[in-house]
Amino acid sequence: MTTKVSAARPPPRTNHLLAALSDTDFERLSPHFDYVDMPLGSSLSESGSRMDHVYFITDGIVSLLYVMENGASAEIAVTGNEGIVGISLFMGGESTTSRAIVQSEGHAYRLPARFLRAEFERGGELQHLLLRFTQALITQMSQTAVCNRHHEVELQLCRWLLLSLDRLPTNELHMTQELIANMLGVRREGVTEAAGRLQEAGLIEYRRGHIKVLDRPALEKRVCECYAVVKKESDRLLNYVASKSTGASGSHVR
Amino acid sequence: MTTKVSAARPPPRTNHLLAALSDTDFERLSPHFDYVDMPLGSSLSESGSRMDHVYFITDGIVSLLYVMENGASAEIAVTGNEGIVGISLFMGGESTTSRAIVQSEGHAYRLPARFLRAEFERGGELQHLLLRFTQALITQMSQTAVCNRHHEVELQLCRWLLLSLDRLPTNELHMTQELIANMLGVRREGVTEAAGRLQEAGLIEYRRGHIKVLDRPALEKRVCECYAVVKKESDRLLNYVASKSTGASGSHVR
DNA sequence: TTTTTTATGTGCGTTACCCCGCATAAGGGT
DNA sequence: ACCCTTATGCGGGGTAACGCACATAAAAAA
Numbered sequence: 417m418t419t420k421v422s423a424a425r426p427p428p429r430t431n432h433l434l435a436a437l438s439d440t441d442f443e444r445l446s447p448h449f450d451y452v453d454m455p456l457g458s459s460l461s462e463s464g465s466r467m468d469h470v471y472f473i474t475d476g477i478v479s480l481l482y483v484m485e486n487g488a489s490a491e492i493a494v495t496g497n498e499g500i501v502g503i504s505l506f507m508g509g510e511s512t513t514s515r516a517i518v519q520s521e522g523h524a525y526r527l528p529a530r531f532l533r534a535e536f537e538r539g540g541e542l543q544h545l546l547l548r549f550t551q552a553l554i555t556q557m558s559q560t561a562v563c564n565r566h567h568e569v570e571l572q573l574c575r576w577l578l579l580s581l582d583r584l585p586t587n588e589l590h591m592t593q594e595l596i597a598n599m600l601g602v603r604r605e606g607v608t609e610a611a612g613r614l615q616e617a618g619l620i621e622y623r624r625g626h627i628k629v630l631d632r633p634a635l636e637k638r639v640c641e642c643y644a645v646v647k648k649e650s651d652r653l654l655n656y657v658a659s660k661s662t663g664a665s666g667s668h669v670r
Numbered sequence: 671m672t673t674k675v676s677a678a679r680p681p682p683r684t685n686h687l688l689a690a691l692s693d694t695d696f697e698r699l700s701p702h703f704d705y706v707d708m709p710l711g712s713s714l715s716e717s718g719s720r721m722d723h724v725y726f727i728t729d730g731i732v733s734l735l736y737v738m739e740n741g742a743s744a745e746i747a748v749t750g751n752e753g754i755v756g757i758s759l760f761m762g763g764e765s766t767t768s769r770a771i772v773q774s775e776g777h778a779y780r781l782p783a784r785f786l787r788a789e790f791e792r793g794g795e796l797q798h799l800l801l802r803f804t805q806a807l808i809t810q811m812s813q814t815a816v817c818n819r820h821h822e823v824e825l826q827l828c829r830w831l832l833l834s835l836d837r838l839p840t841n842e843l844h845m846t847q848e849l850i851a852n853m854l855g856v857r858r859e860g861v862t863e864a865a866g867r868l869q870e871a872g873l874i875e876y877r878r879g880h881i882k883v884l885d886r887p888a889l890e891k892r893v894c895e896c897y898a899v900v901k902k903e904s905d906r907l908l909n910y911v912a913s914k915s916t917g918a919s920g921s922h923v924r
Numbered sequence: 925t926t927t928t929t930t931a932t933g934t935g936c937g938t939t940a941c942c943c944c945g946c947a948t949a950a951g952g953g954t
Numbered sequence: 955a956c957c958c959t960t961a962t963g964c965g966g967g968g969t970a971a972c973g974c975a976c977a978t979a980a981a982a983a984a
Contacts, residue, residue, distance in 0.1 A: 480812075482812050482813075482815070482816045484816060484895065485895050488816075488819075488820045489816075490815060490816045490819045490820070492812045492815060492816075503808075504805060506801070507801045507802065507804060507805040507808075508798055508801050508802040508805060509802065509805035509809075509903075509906075512809075513809050513812060513813065513899060513903065514812055537793060539791060539793045544762055547760070547762050548761065548762040548763065550761060550804075551758060551761040551762060551763035552763075553808075554757075554761075554807075554808060554811065555767050557808065557811045557812060557815060558736050558746045558767060558768055558811060559736075559767070560815055561744060561746060561811060561814055561815035561818055562736045562738060562743075562744045562746075562855070564815055564818050564819045565742075565744045565818045565819075565855040566738065566742045566744070566855060568970070568971090569971075592931065592932090593931075593932070594930095594931075594932090601816070601819040601820060602971075602972090603971070603972060603973080604931090604932085605933085605934085605971090605972085605973090606970090606971065606972085608931095608932060608933065608934090609933090609934095611932095612932095612933085622932095623931095623932095623980080624930080624931050624979085624980055624981065625930095625981090641738065641739050645767060649763075649767065652763075822940070822941090823940080823941080846960090846961060846962090847961075847962070848960095848961075848962090856941075856942090857941070857942060857943080858961090858962085859941090859942085859943095859962090859963085859964085860940090860941065860942085862961095862962060862964090863964095865962095866962095876962095877950075877951095877961095877962095878949090878950055878951065878960080878961050878962075879951090879960095879961070
C-alpha cells in the first residue's frame, strides 16, 4: 500500500559529523569506510567486549542499552545520523558497559578502530566534533537518569517518542510496546496503558508494532522538560556542525 | 575527642591525574594552579553557566547534581581525588546541565580554562588521562541511571555509601539524611527508614549529620551489582594512572 | 483458508514510595 | 544552663508501578 521507494544508498556525509569535516580530512578517511546494514534488533556492540569499529550512522536509530544481571534493562541514550556508535574507542576505555542495539533499521559507515584513532590523534576537526558529540551524549544520559527517577511512564514515553521521531524521516515508528518497555525500563503493561491514553487523546495511533504520531505539537506540550533540555543541547551541537559544513555562518537559528 | 591533626596542604599530585603526568608536563601547568578550599555545600559550577576553571581535586567529594524545574534532584556522578570537575571545558560544550556541589569538604587545585585547553590541545598525556577519566564518569552515570530505575532505596543507599567511602580517608561521613535524599532523588523519610534498617543490622551507626560505617564487608554483600560495576571501571582507570605514575608496571592488582 | 505465533488489553492483589503533618530529640550558640 | 534551630522518627492515606495470569486480536505461516 505504501509507496515503495527504491532506497538509494545514503552517502557517508548524510552523517552530520562527516558532513562537518573538511574535504581533505574526509578524504583521508573515506577509503577505509565500509557501508553496513543495521537491521532491526541487531547489536553493534556488546557490553564488556572490545570494539574494533566505529559506526557513523546515516539513517536509523541506535539505542545504548544497559542490561542488568537479572535481565532488567534501561536505555541510556539514543543516536541517529547526528552521531556515531563507539565512543569508547577514542575515549580510551577499550570497552563499554552498555550494549548498542538497533532500534530502527538503517545504515552506517564503519571505520576500523586504528584509522579512527589515528585521525583522532591528529587533534584536528574530527577530534573536536567527536568530543562535542560525546558531550551531547553525556547530557542525554544525565537527563535520562533524572527522568527515570522523577517522571511517570507516560511522560517518559512522550520523551522517547519525540527523541525517536527527531531521528526519523517519517512520523511512524516500527516498534512493539514490549520493546519500548525494555527501553524505558518499565513493565510492558505500563506502556500499553500510557500509549492507550495518548491514543485516546488523539496524539498517536498504533497497531501491532507500529506507532504513528498524529499530533506532534500536542505531544510536545504533554512531555516533561527533559525532552527540551536534550533537544536544545543536541541542537547546539548540530548548529555548530552545520556552521562548519556550510563554511558560512549561515542562518543562525537560535 | 578526635585527635586534631594539623592538616598540611595536600600537594597537587595527591590528585591521581596530576600524579600520572610526567614531570615536564606537570611543571608546565603547575605555575598556574590556585589552591582552593571546597567548603561543604559550596558549588564549583552552576548548571548552564560558563565555567572558567577546572578543579583537580586533592581531597573531599564533589557530586554532579541535576536539579529539575520543580526542585527535584538527582546525583549523576561523584568525584574525589581520582578526578576533576569541569570536563565540559575540554569536551567543547562550554557549559553543563548539571551542578557540581561539594558533598564532603576538601581542596582542589584550580586551573584557568585557557591553560587546560592549551595543554589538552597538545594531545599529550593529559589529554589521554582526562578522556579516560571522562569515560569512567560516563560509566558511573549509566549505572546510576539504571540503578535509579530498578533498585530500591536501601540498595541505592548502600551503593552511595560505598562510593563515598572510597573517596574518603575515614569510615565516617558528615552528611544529613536530607542531603543524602537529595542525592538519591528520593524522600528524606525513605533514607531514614533505609538507614534505620542498616543500623539495625549493625552495618552503620549514625547520629545527626554523621554516618559511620561499621561493617564495610557486610555493606558490600548487601549492595546491588551497580557498585561493583562502577568500582571496577573506576579501578581500571586508576590502575592505568598508577602504572603511569610509578613508571614500572608495578603490582598488578586486579 | 486455517493454524500458529506474537502483540496487545485487562484485571487484581501487592509493594515501594510519595506527600503531609507532627512529635521528639540532638546539637550549637549565647 | 538555657533556648532554638535543625535533624530525625513515625504514622496514615494515597498512588504509580509491579508481578502475574489470562483473554483477545492481529499478523504471519501453514
